[in-house]
Amino acid sequence: MSLTDTAAAPRQFIRSRALRRFLSHKLALLGVFMVAMLTVVCFAGPWFLPYDELYIDLRARFAPPMTGGHIFGTDPLGRDLAARLFHAGQVSMSIGFAVMVIATTIGSVVGVVAGYYGGRVAAVLMRIVDAFLAFPSVFLLLVLAAFIKPGPAMIALIIAATSWMEVARIVEAEVKSLRDRDFVQAARMLGLSGRWIMFRELLPNAIGPIIVAATLTVARAILLEAYISFLGYGIQPPLPSWGNMLNGAQQYLQSAPWLAIVPGVAITMAVTGFNFIGDGLRDAFDSRTDLK
Amino acid sequence: MLRYVLGRLWQSAILLLLVSFIGFVVLSLAPGGPLSQFALSPGMTQEQLDRIAEQMGLNRPVIIQYLEWLRHMLAGNWGVSYRDGQPVLKIIGSHLFATLLLMVTSTILAVSIGSTIGIVSAIRRGSVFDYTMTVLAMVALSIPTFWFGLVAIYVFSLNLGWFPAGNMYTAGDGSILDYARHLVLPAMVLALVDLAIWSRYMRTATLNVINQDFVRTARAKGLPRRRVLFKHIVGNALIPMITLAGLQLPTLLGGALVTETVFTWPGMGRLFLDSLGYSDYPVVMGLLMTSAIFVVIGNLAADLTIALIDPRVRLE
Numbered sequence: 328m329s330l331t332d333t334a335a336a337p338r339q340f341i342r343s344r345a346l347r348r349f350l351s352h353k354l355a356l357l358g359v360f361m362v363a364m365l366t367v368v369c370f371a372g373p374w375f376l377p378y379d380e381l382y383i384d385l386r387a388r389f390a391p392p393m394t395g396g397h398i399f400g401t402d403p404l405g406r407d408l409a410a411r412l413f414h415a416g417q418v419s420m421s422i423g424f425a426v427m428v429i430a431t432t433i434g435s436v437v438g439v440v441a442g443y444y445g446g447r448v449a450a451v452l453m454r455i456v457d458a459f460l461a462f463p464s465v466f467l468l469l470v471l472a473a474f475i476k477p478g479p480a481m482i483a484l485i486i487a488a489t490s491w492m493e494v495a496r497i498v499e500a501e502v503k504s505l506r507d508r509d510f511v512q513a514a515r516m517l518g519l520s521g522r523w524i525m526f527r528e529l530l531p532n533a534i535g536p537i538i539v540a541a542t543l544t545v546a547r548a549i550l551l552e553a554y555i556s557f558l559g560y561g562i563q564p565p566l567p568s569w570g571n572m573l574n575g576a577q578q579y580l581q582s583a584p585w586l587a588i589v590p591g592v593a594i595t596m597a598v599t600g601f602n603f604i605g606d607g608l609r610d611a612f613d614s615r616t617d618l619k
Numbered sequence: 620m621l622r623y624v625l626g627r628l629w630q631s632a633i634l635l636l637l638v639s640f641i642g643f644v645v646l647s648l649a650p651g652g653p654l655s656q657f658a659l660s661p662g663m664t665q666e667q668l669d670r671i672a673e674q675m676g677l678n679r680p681v682i683i684q685y686l687e688w689l690r691h692m693l694a695g696n697w698g699v700s701y702r703d704g705q706p707v708l709k710i711i712g713s714h715l716f717a718t719l720l721l722m723v724t725s726t727i728l729a730v731s732i733g734s735t736i737g738i739v740s741a742i743r744r745g746s747v748f749d750y751t752m753t754v755l756a757m758v759a760l761s762i763p764t765f766w767f768g769l770v771a772i773y774v775f776s777l778n779l780g781w782f783p784a785g786n787m788y789t790a791g792d793g794s795i796l797d798y799a800r801h802l803v804l805p806a807m808v809l810a811l812v813d814l815a816i817w818s819r820y821m822r823t824a825t826l827n828v829i830n831q832d833f834v835r836t837a838r839a840k841g842l843p844r845r846r847v848l849f850k851h852i853v854g855n856a857l858i859p860m861i862t863l864a865g866l867q868l869p870t871l872l873g874g875a876l877v878t879e880t881v882f883t884w885p886g887m888g889r890l891f892l893d894s895l896g897y898s899d900y901p902v903v904m905g906l907l908m909t910s911a912i913f914v915v916i917g918n919l920a921a922d923l924t925i926a927l928i929d930p931r932v933r934l935e
Contacts, residue, residue, distance in 0.1 A: 354754065458637035461914045465873035466891065466907060470645060473895045546761065553763045554877060558892060577769055577881065581777050591766035598761035606757065 345535065348611040355607020361600035365593070369416030376410050381565060392585050400585045403575065408589055415567035416593060419549055422483045422568075423601075426548035429487035431541045434494025439525045439533075441495070442502025453499065456492045464489040465554055472560040482561055486551050494540045501533035535612035539605055546601035553594050569594045620926070627922055631915045638911040639692075640685060646900055647681045692908070698901035702894070707905040711887065717787055718886035720798075722875055724806040726864075729813035734860075736814075737821025738853060741829060752818060759815035764874050768808045768881035775804060785883035805882040809874050813867060820863050824856040831855075858929050865921030868914045 349355055376398075383404045392400040392408075399408035437456070441449040459467075471485045505511060506529070514524050530537075549569075555561035556570025564571055569590045576587035672678045691698070697707035740749040776784040782804050783789070788797050828834060829852055837847045876888030883889070887906055894902040 354757075454634065454637060457634055458641055460869065461634060461638050461911045462642070462907065463869040463873035463876070463910055463914070465876050466910055467645075469892070469895055470642075470903065470907070473898075474645075474648075550761070550763055554765065557763070557765050558877070558880065560895075573766060573769070577772075580769060580773050584773055587766070587769045587773070591763065591769065594766065595758070595762050598763075599758050602757050602761050 345608075345611040349607050352607035352610055354603045355611075358600045358603025358605075358607065361596055362604065365416060365597050365600065366420065369413045369420065372413040373410055376407065376413070379407075379410060382406060382410075391583075392589075399589045400583070402572075402586060403579065403583075408572075408585065411567045411572060412569075412589060412593060415569045415572055415590065416597075418479060418562060418566060419552055419569040419594070420597065422479060422486070422552050422562075423545040423549040423597075425480070425483035426487045426490060427541050427545045429484065430491040430544050430548075431494050431537065433487065434491040434540070435498050435530060435537060437491070438495040438498025439502050439530050442499040443506060443521065443525050443529060445503065445506070449499070452495075456495050459489070459492050462489075464551065468551060468555050469558065469560055472555050477561060477563060479562060479566070482552060482555070483548075486548050486555075490544055490547060490551070494537065494544070497536045497540050498530075498533055501536055502529050505529055505532055535608075539609045539612060542601055542605035542608055546598045546605065549594065549598050549601070569597075623926060624923065627919055631919045635908075635911060635915055636689075638915075639689065639908055642904060642907040642911070643685045643688060644681060646904055647684065688904075697905045697908075700894075700902050701899045702897050702902070707901050710890065710902060711905055711909055714885065714887045714890045717884055718875055718879070718888065720787075720802065721805055721809060721878065721884060721886060722871055724802055725810035726813065726871070728806060728810040729817050730864075732810075733814040733817025734821045734853075734857075736818040737823075738825050738848075738856070740818065740822040741825035742848075744826065749822075752822075756815040756819050759811050762811065763877075764808060764812060765877040765881050767811055768805070768878055771804050771808050772881070785881075787885055805878050805884055808881075809871070809878045812874055813871060816867060816870075817860070817863070820860060821856065824859050825852060828852050828855045858925065861921050861924050865918040868917040869910075872910050872913065 383406055384401070392398060394400070399412060402408055402411065437452055441452040467489050468485060471488065472482065475481055475485065477485075502525075511524060511528060514528050519528075552561055552568060553570035553573070556568050557573045559571075559574055562568035562571050564574075572590040573587060576590075579586050669678070677684070688698075695708065697711075699706055700710055736752050740752050743749055772784045775781050783801050784804075785801075787801050789801075834847060834851050837851045838844075842851075872888075875886065876891060878884065879886045879888035880892060887909065891903065891906045893899075894906070
């Protein structure tokens with residue numbers, strides 16, 4: 328029997344208990360429903376629409392919602408808003424997921440290294456985390472986005488560069504509290520390498536808080552993409568994103584309010600959904616909620 | 620106490636140094652660098668560009684440039700704007716008031732309303748009010764600030780006509796009442812996120828205090844409910860909130876940036892966006908530093924206040 332087997336049993340137990348608690352969390356389920364619905368609509372929706380998201384029809388400019396086959400109306404170039412919204416959703420949500428993967432990876436590595444080695448290594452790494460947190464993230468994001476040619480992949484990287492600190496802090500705190508437990512001592516005595524202990528022993532035991540932080544990172548990333556694209560530094564047209572659809576909306580607020588309302592509602596729904604899920608996961612993984 | 624204060628000051632100085640270095644390196648690594656602005660003018664030759672680079676010291680290693688910049692900055696010389704040649708500090712100073720006015724107003728709104736919601740939620744834990752506020756707070760945290768601003772303009776300005784849709788004052792007017800009318804919508808929009816966070820944390824903090832022995836003692840010795848609530852519970856619950864106020868500063872500054880953009884508010888956030896558009900590096904760098912100084916000093920002040928008023932904090 329190897330060391331990892333003994334560690335796996337309670338972990339599995341914790342997971343099934345967490346799953347049960349998650350499934351009884353009404354808001355979390357609502358969140359799952361909202362995210363699932365948005366995902367299905369954005370990815371499958373375009374097939375059912377009569378218009379392409381890039382098709383320009385100048386005679387149909389500013390068509391209000393529910394006219395001429397345009398469910399959500401059209402934009403200043405006569406493009407179908409629904410088609411654009413769905414494609415934008417694909418872009419925005421994909422960026423959210425990409426950011427989650429990158430930021431969680433960076434944050435976990437920094438956090439586990441700082442937590443495991445402690446001392447000077449931790450001091451240096453965590454000071455860097457503090458320094459990144461001292462910039463308002465929108466400022467740093469805009470500076471980066473203004474200089475780097477903004478394709479979708481680059482935008483995801485830039486947002487991740489300003490979103491990994493939270494995970495790093497959480498993992499560092501978690502690992503620090505696990506570092507001196509018996510199973511880590513045992514692994515050390517077995518002569519396992521530092522890398523093995525960090526990534527096979529410590530990190531899996533911090534998985535709960537990491538998952539929670541990762542979910543909230545998706546919400547945050549979708550919001551940040553919206554911010555910078557709205558300000559004109561994010562995803563560049565003609566590729567639509569929820570943020571850049573709002574970019575020109577302010578000047579038509581009086582005559583065509585749907586241009587502002589429709590993408591904003593989509594962003595709010597997606598972000599709310601992920602926040603609900605994250606909240607449910609936090610309650611599910613928090614053993615203290617059992618005591619109530 | 621003195622040792623603690625000095626220690627925290629030292630830490631803050633190191634942090635600011637790190638922040639300034641990261642900011643400077645990011646700005647220097649930009650493609651084209653600070654020269655890109657000059658390269659745009661027609662008839663500019665490579666020779667002339669090289670000469671400008673040499674005059675501005677841009678051809679030296681980044682680390683030397685940084686040290687030079689740091690030396691000047693500490694002496695109060697933050698460089699001059701590429702756009703109009705004005706000193707950076709002077710430009711930032713002229714935009715400071717608008718941003719502070721907006722941030723202070725919205726913080727007062729957020730703290731007073733948010734705390735009240737949090738306290739009531741905690742006292743009526745599990746009630747419909749508590750549950751509704753929990754959900755509303757999470758939705759509020761999910762609404763993009765700029766979009767909330769657009770909706771507010773649409774409803775309260777374009778349709779109802781109660782408040783102006785932008786700017787800080789009407790040209791030719793400028794009475795306090797005029798400022799106040801312009802302030803309502805942006806302050807409300809900026810306050811939303813903080814209000815939600817504040818109500819959540821205040822709820823938790825109140826719950827932590829409400830079951831403590833000294834509250835039970837206060838009740839047992841027959842003090843009026845109201846007095847127990849305000850003196851014993853709220854007083855103690857507010858202490859951790861001071862830290863929160865410090866930690867919320869970056870979010871508040873970021874929110875101010877987009878709020879100012881939507882409401883054409885003449886503050887530092889709009890200055891930042893304008894300067895970025897013109898590749899006005901000295902101003903951008905100055906604003907990055909100003910915001911970082913705000914954040915670091917805010918956190919420092921929060922820690923020191925707590926150390927001062929909370930006897931439980933041991934200073935070793």
